[in-house]
Amino acid sequence: MSHRTFVWICLLPLVVVTIAFFLLPIAQLVVVGATGPRGLSAYLAILTEPRYRATMINTVVLAAATTIATLVIATIAGLFLQRHRFPGRAVLIAMLTFPLAFPGVVVGFLIILLAGRQGLIGAISNAVSGEKIVFAYSIFGLFLGYLYFSIPRVILTIMAAVQKLDVGLEEAARSLGASPWAVQRDVVLPALGPAFVASGAIAFATAMGAFGTAFTLATNIDVLPMLIYTEFTLAANFSISAALSIGLGVIAWAILALARSFSGGAVAAAG
Amino acid sequence: MSAIAGHGAAVHIERCGKTFPDGTQALAPASLDIVSGETLVLLGPSGCGKTTMLRIIAGLEQPDAGGRVLFDTNDMTPVPIEQRNVGMVFQSYALFPNMSVSDNIGYGLKIRGIDAKARAARIKEMVALTNIGGLEDRRIDQLSGGQRQRVALARAVAIRPRVLLLDEPLTALDASLRDRLRGELNRLLRSLGITTIYVTHDQAEAMELGDRIVVMRKGAIAQIGTPREIYFTPQSRFVAEFVGAANIVEGPVIGRRLMLTGGSLALQEAADIAAAVAMIRPETIRIVGQGDASLTGIIDSVSFIGDRLRLVVTGAAEKPLVVDAPNTIVAGIGDHVGLSVAPEAIRLLPRED
Numbered sequence: 001m002s003h004r005t006f007v008w009i010c011l012l013p014l015v016v017v018t019i020a021f022f023l024l025p026i027a028q029l030v031v032v033g034a035t036g037p038r039g040l041s042a043y044l045a046i047l048t049e050p051r052y053r054a055t056m057i058n059t060v061v062l063a064a065a066t067t068i069a070t071l072v073i074a075t076i077a078g079l080f081l082q083r084h085r086f087p088g089r090a091v092l093i094a095m096l097t098f099p100l101a102f103p104g105v106v107v108g109f110l111i112i113l114l115a116g117r118q119g120l121i122g123a124i125s126n127a128v129s130g131e132k133i134v135f136a137y138s139i140f141g142l143f144l145g146y147l148y149f150s151i152p153r154v155i156l157t158i159m160a161a162v163q164k165l166d167v168g169l170e171e172a173a174r175s176l177g178a179s180p181w182a183v184q185r186d187v188v189l190p191a192l193g194p195a196f197v198a199s200g201a202i203a204f205a206t207a208m209g210a211f212g213t214a215f216t217l218a219t220n221i222d223v224l225p226m227l228i229y230t231e232f233t234l235a236a237n238f239s240i241s242a243a244l245s246i247g248l249g250v251i252a253w254a255i256l257a258l259a260r261s262f263s264g265g266a267v268a269a270a271g
Numbered sequence: 272m273s274a275i276a277g278h279g280a281a282v283h284i285e286r287c288g289k290t291f292p293d294g295t296q297a298l299a300p301a302s303l304d305i306v307s308g309e310t311l312v313l314l315g316p317s318g319c320g321k322t323t324m325l326r327i328i329a330g331l332e333q334p335d336a337g338g339r340v341l342f343d344t345n346d347m348t349p350v351p352i353e354q355r356n357v358g359m360v361f362q363s364y365a366l367f368p369n370m371s372v373s374d375n376i377g378y379g380l381k382i383r384g385i386d387a388k389a390r391a392a393r394i395k396e397m398v399a400l401t402n403i404g405g406l407e408d409r410r411i412d413q414l415s416g417g418q419r420q421r422v423a424l425a426r427a428v429a430i431r432p433r434v435l436l437l438d439e440p441l442t443a444l445d446a447s448l449r450d451r452l453r454g455e456l457n458r459l460l461r462s463l464g465i466t467t468i469y470v471t472h473d474q475a476e477a478m479e480l481g482d483r484i485v486v487m488r489k490g491a492i493a494q495i496g497t498p499r500e501i502y503f504t505p506q507s508r509f510v511a512e513f514v515g516a517a518n519i520v521e522g523p524v525i526g527r528r529l530m531l532t533g534g535s536l537a538l539q540e541a542a543d544i545a546a547a548v549a550m551i552r553p554e555t556i557r558i559v560g561q562g563d564a565s566l567t568g569i570i571d572s573v574s575f576i577g578d579r580l581r582l583v584v585t586g587a588a589e590k591p592l593v594v595d596a597p598n599t600i601v602a603g604i605g606d607h608v609g610l611s612v613a614p615e616a617i618r619l620l621p622r623e624d
Binding site for chain 1: 329331351352353354356357358359361363365366367368369378379382383426427430436
């Protein structure tokens with residue numbers, strides 16, 4: 001058996017699995033999207049139909065906001081946690097990464113407990129000002145829930161990247177007269193660029209497709225996964241839900257590709 | 272070049288020690304005066320405290336209470352590194368990967384708010400000074416080790432520092448490049464006239480670059496002196512063995528003679544020591560005819576090194592003696608030879624038991 005043949009035989013299981021469980025279902029999804037009552041225009045409908053379009057924009061804006069907020073919080077926290085040693089640090093890191101274990105439903109439940117009609121914030125604001133603040137069922141509640149499960153994913157990546165930073169770079173910048181702010185701006189943040197792209201991409205894709213939290217909180221917010229669910233199960237609108245699924249995938253993929261191309265220089269330079 | 276040259280500060284280190292939070296003492300309190308424009312080399316094996324000393328001068332470490340660092344007459348101890356105006360070159364070079372070569376060189380100027388035109392002029396000057404013309408727009412990962420070293424130096428010098436601090440700047444390079452850059456660096460430092468503190472574990476580098484050398488060991492200063500003083504008149508066995516090759520011989524001194532197993536050697540001064548320790552450099556031992564020599568031995572091995580012959584002679588002292596002989600002499604293993612050493616080349620050292 002030649003070396004080449006051997007490699008192909010080893011690859012065969014992967015090829016089979018990829019085709020059977022990945023390529024075929026996606027192809028089927030594409031076909032289903034194009035063979036409904038509207039035909040190919042189902043794909044167009046996700047852009048032209050106001051309800052679908054608004055949901056699409058909502059979802060992208062929400063996912064982008066979640067990603068940015070997560071990156072800001074996780075970078076500050078990650079830098080601090082990696083650079084300082086204090087009692088309780090390990091416990092704090094464990095707590096911050098704990099939500100990784102929660103399904104979206106539990107996260108949604110936590111948000112309701114915090115800011116729902118019987119929630120903690122409502123009770124406190126009621127006692128203080130006589131007005132009950134409830135935002136769990138709004139887009140802000142959803143944002144908070146997404147933040148909650150995005151931060152652990154991002155913070156671990158950032159901490160690993162901070163650990164690999166060459167402390168000499170910061171010392172060199174300081175020796176050249178850079179203030180602590182300038183060091184962060186000119187040295188630390190650019191060096192963390194690849195980590196921002198990698199972890200931000202995961203946060204964005206997760207927020208785009210998150211279903212459990214949205215489903216638990218779902219009241220007056222429409223996000224794409226919810227729309228797909230309702231079109232599919234309630235309206236039995238197979239072709240539109242298939243088209244929306246493809247749309248969701250394409251948007252997530254396109255934004256990731258965009259982020260990667262923007263950070264191209266930074267990624268190469270850090271290598 | 273004249274615009275950059277000659278503005279070095281004198282550095283005074285007063286009782287600076289460093290104890291880390293876990294209780295280990297990296298540096299015993301030490302004082303040191305560095306003259307304006309001087310190149311001072313901190314030399315020693317790893318863990319001797321030389322880098323800690325450099326970092327205290329830079330402002331990257333605070334000395335233990337009671338220690339002070341002065342530039343000229345200004346107490347810099349409480350001043351953070353970003354306000355000390357020191358140029359620093361790191362062993363890893365620590366060049367900013369997200370900036371081009373000229374942005375790296377110009378970074379300190381940009382931070383100081385110097386306008387783009389003046390900055391470009393200074394960058395050009397630095398590029399010429401360090402011989403890196405044509406690389407200005409390159410990214411750092413497109414540079415070789417030697418080029419990175421030059422960029423790091425250009426970046427440190429561009430800000431016209433009061434003190435230039437170099438932490439093993441040549442260690443990461445391969446041997447032949449290191450030798451060449453050492454010569455270049457030497458000429459550059461001489462022409463700049465900036466007060467320079469240079470950390471290295473390489474005694475050849477220390478010899479070539481230093482106006483004075485501070486040999487350090489286990490967090491303390493072992494000896495301070497010019498390269499000649501350090502080489503010819505070491506004050507301890509450690510310095511003798513760390514700097515250059517050294518034969519350490521032991522035996523009693525009677526009258527003006529050092530008594531060894533294979534005979535005796537004349538000393539400069541008379542003394543009476545029951546068990547003396549002395550250093551003899553290999554190149555100061557001459558191979559002479561057996562007849563008129565006061566010390567004899569047997570050649571144990573001969574290595575041809577090119578510019579000289581390195582012989583190992585047994586039987587002369589308790590331990591085999593290393594002798595550097597001219598490459599023209601004829602010597603064979605097993606030959607009985609006489610050895611002669613000028614009295615001034617024998618350096619008595621204090622016993623360390």
